[in-house]
Amino acid sequence: MHTSVCSLIVIIICVIVLLNSFPASSDKGDESLILGCGLGEGGGKDVDGRQWVPDNKYFSGGNSTTSKASFQDPSLSSEVPYMTSRVFTSESSYKFPIQPDKRYWLRLHFYPSVYGNFNPSNSYFSVVANGVTLLSNFSASITCQALSQAYIDREYSLAPLDSDTLTVTFKPSDKYKRAFAFINGIQLIQMPGLFESATMVGYAGQTIDTTTMHFQTMFRLNVGGQYISPMHDSSLSRMWYDDTPYLYGAATGVTNQATKDVQINYKTMPQYIAPPVVYSTSRSMGTNKDVNMGFNLTWVFQIDPNSMYLTRLHFCDYYYSKVNQIVFNIFINNQTAEAQADVIGWTGGKGVPTYKDYVVYVQGDPGADQLWLALHPAPDTKPEYYDAILNGVEVFKLNDTNLSGPNPQPSEMLMEHEEKAKGFHDTRYTRRTFVIGGAAGGAAGFVLVAAIFAFVHRQKKKKAPGSYTNTSSWLPLYGNSHTSTKSSKGGSGKSVTAMAQGLCRYFSLEEMKHATKNFDESNVIGVGGFGKVYKGVIDNGFKVAIKKSNPQSEQGVDEFQTEIEMLSKLRHKHLVSLIGFCEEDGEMCLVYDYMAHGTLREHVYKGNKPLDTLTWKQRLEICIGAARGLHYLHTGAKYTIIHRDVKTTNILLDENWVAKVSDFGLSKTGPNMNNGHVSTVVKGSFGYLDPEYFRRQQLTEKSDVYSFGVVLFEVLCARPVLNPNLQREQVSLADWALYNKRRGTLEDIIDPNLKGKINPESLKKFADAAEKCLSDHGLDRPSMNDLLWNLEFSLNLQENPNSSTHHPNHEESEFEEVSLENDDMAAHYKNLGLGSAQQVSQDENTAAIFSQIVDPTGR
Numbered sequence: 106m107h108t109s110v111c112s113l114i115v116i117i118i119c120v121i122v123l124l125n126s127f128p129a130s131s132d133k134g135d136e137s138l139i140l141g142c143g144l145g146e147g148g149g150k151d152v153d154g155r156q157w158v159p160d161n162k163y164f165s166g167g168n169s170t171t172s173k174a175s176f177q178d179p180s181l182s183s184e185v186p187y188m189t190s191r192v193f194t195s196e197s198s199y200k201f202p203i204q205p206d207k208r209y210w211l212r213l214h215f216y217p218s219v220y221g222n223f224n225p226s227n228s229y230f231s232v233v234a235n236g237v238t239l240l241s242n243f244s245a246s247i248t249c250q251a252l253s254q255a256y257i258d259r260e261y262s263l264a265p266l267d268s269d270t271l272t273v274t275f276k277p278s279d280k281y282k283r284a285f286a287f288i289n290g291i292q293l294i295q296m297p298g299l300f301e302s303a304t305m306v307g308y309a310g311q312t313i314d315t316t317t318m319h320f321q322t323m324f325r326l327n328v329g330g331q332y333i334s335p336m337h338d339s340s341l342s343r344m345w346y347d348d349t350p351y352l353y354g355a356a357t358g359v360t361n362q363a364t365k366d367v368q369i370n371y372k373t374m375p376q377y378i379a380p381p382v383v384y385s386t387s388r389s390m391g392t393n394k395d396v397n398m399g400f401n402l403t404w405v406f407q408i409d410p411n412s413m414y415l416t417r418l419h420f421c422d423y424y425y426s427k428v429n430q431i432v433f434n435i436f437i438n439n440q441t442a443e444a445q446a447d448v449i450g451w452t453g454g455k456g457v458p459t460y461k462d463y464v465v466y467v468q469g470d471p472g473a474d475q476l477w478l479a480l481h482p483a484p485d486t487k488p489e490y491y492d493a494i495l496n497g498v499e500v501f502k503l504n505d506t507n508l509s510g511p512n513p514q515p516s517e518m519l520m521e522h523e524e525k526a527k528g529f530h531d532t533r534y535t536r537r538t539f540v541i542g543g544a545a546g547g548a549a550g551f552v553l554v555a556a557i558f559a560f561v562h563r564q565k566k567k568k569a570p571g572s573y574t575n576t577s578s579w580l581p582l583y584g585n586s587h588t589s590t591k592s593s594k595g596g597s598g599k600s601v602t603a604m605a606q607g608l609c610r611y612f613s614l615e616e617m618k619h620a621t622k623n624f625d626e627s628n629v630i631g632v633g634g635f636g637k638v639y640k641g642v643i644d645n646g647f648k649v650a651i652k653k654s655n656p657q658s659e660q661g662v663d664e665f666q667t668e669i670e671m672l673s674k675l676r677h678k679h680l681v682s683l684i685g686f687c688e689e690d691g692e693m694c695l696v697y698d699y700m701a702h703g704t705l706r707e708h709v710y711k712g713n714k715p716l717d718t719l720t721w722k723q724r725l726e727i728c729i730g731a732a733r734g735l736h737y738l739h740t741g742a743k744y745t746i747i748h749r750d751v752k753t754t755n756i757l758l759d760e761n762w763v764a765k766v767s768d769f770g771l772s773k774t775g776p777n778m779n780n781g782h783v784s785t786v787v788k789g790s791f792g793y794l795d796p797e798y799f800r801r802q803q804l805t806e807k808s809d810v811y812s813f814g815v816v817l818f819e820v821l822c823a824r825p826v827l828n829p830n831l832q833r834e835q836v837s838l839a840d841w842a843l844y845n846k847r848r849g850t851l852e853d854i855i856d857p858n859l860k861g862k863i864n865p866e867s868l869k870k871f872a873d874a875a876e877k878c879l880s881d882h883g884l885d886r887p888s889m890n891d892l893l894w895n896l897e898f899s900l901n902l903q904e905n906p907n908s909s910t911h912h913p914n915h916e917e918s919e920f921e922e923v924s925l926e927n928d929d930m931a932a933h934y935k936n937l938g939l940g941s942a943q944q945v946s947q948d949e950n951t952a953a954i955f956s957q958i959v960d961p962t963g964r
C-alpha cells in the first residue's frame with residue numbers, strides 16, 4: 106500500500122521533471138547524439154529519463170564486440186549507459202556528421218568493469234578526434250581507482266573542425282599485450298559559442314583568443330550551492346558540483362542563497378552560460394572584517410602540469426546594489442588575475458550575473474599540479490565591506506592538438522591494500538568495505554589502519570569465500586588528477602599525500618602553540634585515546650579543535666599519516682571535517698572543525714536526567730543529519746565505510762545545531778594489532794553493539810544501523826543506553842525499548858519532556874524505524890537510505906500532521922524502498938554534500954565541547 110502510493114508520487118514527480126526539462130534539452134536536440142555503446146535495439150533510458158540510442162549506426166570499422174559488464178557497482182548512478190560497452194581489439198572509429206563551423210561537446214563515459222574475457226586492468230588506449238588527441242595511454246581502471254569512483258565521464262569541447270565529419274578513433278595501446286579499448290557512452294552536442302577571449306594572468310592587459318582552442322572540462326562547480334544534474338542545467342546538460350571538497354583549509358567562508366523574490370536578470374547575457382541556480386547561490390567570506398583580512402578564500406584543484414588552463418568565474422550579487430560595497434582581489438596560482446573586482450561595478454545592478462575568463466599556463470615544475478584560486482578583500486578603495494564573493498567556477502584545460510595527460514597515480518596505501526585483498530580472493534570488482542571508528546571499553550581501541558589489517562588478516566586466515574564484507578581498503582579522492590606522493594613540509598620526510606592534495610592544511614608547531622596559548626590546560630576540552638583535545642583559534646578568529654598526540658600513545662607515525670590521508674578526504678556537511686595537521690619535532694596534532702554545541706548526548710540528558718532542551722522536531726532533524734552522514738559513509742564513496750562506533754557522544758552539533766558524525770578511529774592502537782589478534786576482540790561501545798557482530802564477528806554496515814537504532818531510542822527516551830542502577834530488565838535501553846515497543850507501552854518510557862508533544866503518527870514512524878534497526882539479523886535491518894526516508898517521513902508527520910492522510914495504512918511497519926532524490930548524487934564521488942551547506946553563522950558560543958571525551962558511562 107505504502108509502496109504503491111509512494112511509487113505513484115515518484116512517478117508523478119518524474120513526469121513533472123521530464124515535462125519541465127525535456128523541451129529545453131530537445132530544443133538543441135536536433136544536433137545532439139546520445140549513444141549507449143553496446144545497447145541493443147531500442148536503446149535505453151538513464152536515471153534522468155534521457156533516451157540513449159544504440160551506437161551501431163555510427164560505428165565504422167575495426168574489430169569490436171559489445172558486452173555487458175559483469176558487475177554493477179552500487180555507486181553507479183544509472184545502469185544506462187554504464188552496464189553495456191563496446192570493446193575494441195583493434196583500431197576502430199565512429200563517424201558522426203557535424204557542421205564544420207560549430208563547436209561541439211563530446212562526452213565520453215567509461216565504466217571499467219570486466220567485460221566477458223576482457224579485464225579492464227589490461228585496457229590502455231588512445232582516443233583521437235579529427236587529429237586532436239583526447240586520451241593517450243589511458244587506463245580507465247587506474248583513473249577510477251585513483252579517484253575512488255566506479256565510473257568516469259570526460260567532457261571535451263571541440264572548436265570548429267572545418268569538416269563535416271567527426272571521426273573518433275579508439276586505439277588499443279601497442280605497448281601492452283592484450284590491450285584493448287572500450288567505451289560505454291558517447292554524447293555529441295552542438296554548443297553555442299561559449300568562449301571568446303580571455304585575460305592572460307601575469308601579462309598585464311593581454312588577452313588570448315580561445316575560440317580555436319579545444320577544451321577539456323576539468324571542474325565545474327556551483328559555488329555555495331548543490332549538485333545540479335544535467336536535466337537542470339540551462340539546456341547544455343552539464344553537471345555542476347558542490348564546491349566544498351575543493352575548499353582549502355579552515356577558512357571556508359559562508360554560503361548565501363538569493364531569496365525567492367530575487368530574479369536573476371540575464372540582461373544581454375545568454376542563459377546557457379550558466380543556469381539561474383548557479384547564480385542564486387554564492388560563497389563569501391563572512392561578516393567579520395578582521396577575520397576576512399586575515400585569510401584568503403581559497404579553492405585548490407588538481408590538474409596536469411605543462412598546460413594552459415582557462416578559469417571561468419561566475420558572479421552575481423543579490424544583496425548589494427552599489428559600486429564599492431564589496432571589492433576584492435582575485436589570485437590564480439598566486440598571481441593577481443584581477444585587482445579590485447567589483448561585481449556591481451561590472452554588472453551595474455543587483456541580481457545581474459556576469460562571468461570572467463582567466464587563462465594561466467601551469468609550468469611543469471615539480472609539485473605544480475595544482476591550480477589555486479584565492480579571493481581576498483581589496484581595502485585600497487575603502488569599500489563598505491571587506492568581503493569577496495563567488496557564485497560558480499569552471500576550469501578547462503586548453504590545447505590545440507593534445508589534451509591528454511598521464512594517468513593519475515593511485516595512492517600507495519590504496520595499492521597496498523588492494524594487493525593484500527587480491528591475495529585471497531579477487532575483490533577488485535566488488536564493493537569494498539573499509540572500517541573506521543571505534544574505541545571500545547574506554548581503553549582499548551584501534552585505528553582505522555589496524556582495522557583494515559586486522560580484518561584482511563582475519564579473512565585471510567578464515568579463507569571465508571564470498572563473505573558479505575570484502576575488505577580491502579578505501580580511499581575516496583576527489584580532484585581530477587594526480588595524487589602522487591610528496592614529502593610534507595617540515596615533516597619527518599614521510600609522505601602525506603593529503604598534503605599533495607592540498608586539501609589538508611599544514612600547520613607549524615608554532616601556529617599550534619599560538620592557537621592554544623601554548624597548549625594551556627585551560628583550553629583542554631576533552632581527552633581521548635589519542636591524547637588531549639584543545640580548543641584553539643587560528644587565522645585571526647577561526648575556532649578549531651586541536652587533538653595533540655600523547656607521546657605515550659601507541660599510535661605510531663604511520664597511523665597518524667594514514668589517518669590524515671584518509672580523513673582529509675572525508676568532507677560532508679554531516680561529518681566533522683579534518684582541517685589540517687601539524688607534525689614537527691615529534692609532536693603531532695590534528696586540527697578539526699570546532700563544534701560549538703558539543704555532543705548530542707549532553708543535550709538529551711545529563712547523567713541520568715533528561716534535560717529540557719531539544720524539541721522533538723530538533724531531535725528529528727539532528728537524527729536525520731547524523732543519518733545522512735552515515736549514509737554518505739556507507740554509500741557515498743566507492744568503498745563502504747563502516748563507522749563502528751555510532752553513539753550519541755560521537756554525534757556533534759555545530760553552532761546551528763547541524764549534526765556531524767565524528768570520531769573516525771582516532772583512538773589508540775590496540776594491543777596486539779601486529780599479530781592480528783585484535784580481530785578476535787569485538788570493538789565498539791557497550792550498549793550500542795550489534796549482537797550479530799558480537800556473535801559472528803563479521804562486521805557490516807548494518808552494525809552501524811543497529812547502533813544508530815540505539816541512538817534513536819536514546820534520543821527518544823533520554824536515558825543512558827546502559828544504566829546498571831535500574832532493574833535488570835531495564836538496564837539495557839535497547840532491550841527495554843524493544844520490550845515496550847512490542848507491548849505497546851513505549852509512550853510510558855519516552856522522555857517526559859516530550860510527552861504530549863509528539864504527533865502520534867510521527868512517534869509511530871520513528872519507533873517502527875528504530876525497532877527495525879534493532880533487528881537481530883543485519884539483513885532485516887533497513888539501509889541507512891531507507892532509514893533516512895522514514896525519519897524524514899516522521900519529521901513530516903510532526904510538522905504537517907494533517908497531510909498524513911495520503912498515507913492511510915499505518916498498521917504495517919513496512920519499509921518503503923524509496924530512493925531519496927539525492928541518492929544518485931550521493932553516489933557520485935564529487936558530490937560530497939548530500940544537502941547544501943547552509944549559511945554558516947559565525948556566532949560565538951562558548952559552551953562547547955569537542956567529541957572524543959572518554960565518557961566512562963558511554964563507552
Ligand SMILES: *[C@@H]1O[C@H](CO)[C@@H](O)[C@H](O)[C@H]1NC(C)=O
Nearest residue numbers: 166167168169194195196197
Ligand atoms: C580483426 O582481427 C583479425 C584477427 O583477429 C585481423 O586479421 C583483422 O585485420 C582485424 N581487422 C581490422 C579491421 O583490424
Ligand SMILES: *[C@@H]1O[C@H](CO)[C@@H](O)[C@H](O)[C@H]1NC(C)=O
Nearest residue numbers: 411412413503504505506507
Ligand atoms: C599542448 O599539449 C602539448 C602536449 O601535451 C604540450 O607540449 C603543449 O605545451 C600544449 N600547448 C599548450 C598551449 O598548452
Ligand SMILES: *[C@@H]1O[C@H](CO)[C@@H](O)[C@H](O)[C@H]1NC(C)=O
Nearest residue numbers: 437438439473474475476477
Ligand atoms: C601558492 O601559495 C601557497 C602558499 O601561500 C603555496 O602553498 C602554493 O603551493 C602556491 N601555489 C602555486 C601554484 O604556486
Ligand SMILES: *[C@@H]1O[C@H](CO)[C@@H](O)[C@H](O)[C@H]1NC(C)=O
Nearest residue numbers: 399400401436439440479481
Ligand atoms: C592571499 O593570496 C595571495 C596570493 O597567493 C598572497 O600573496 C597573500 O599573501 C594571501 N593572503 C593571505 C592573508 O593569506
Ligand SMILES: *[C@@H]1O[C@H](CO)[C@@H](O)[C@H](O)[C@H]1NC(C)=O
Nearest residue numbers: 238241242507508509510511
Ligand atoms: C599527448 O600528450 C601526452 C601527455 O603530455 C603524451 O604522452 C602523448 O605522447 C602526446 N600525444 C601526441 C600524439 O602528441
Ligand SMILES: *[C@@H]1O[C@H](CO)[C@@H](O)[C@H](O)[C@H]1NC(C)=O
Nearest residue numbers: 229242244247280511512513
Ligand atoms: C601508461 O600508463 C601507465 C599507468 O599510468 C604507466 O605506468 C606507463 O608508464 C604509461 N606508458 C606510457 C608509454 O606512457
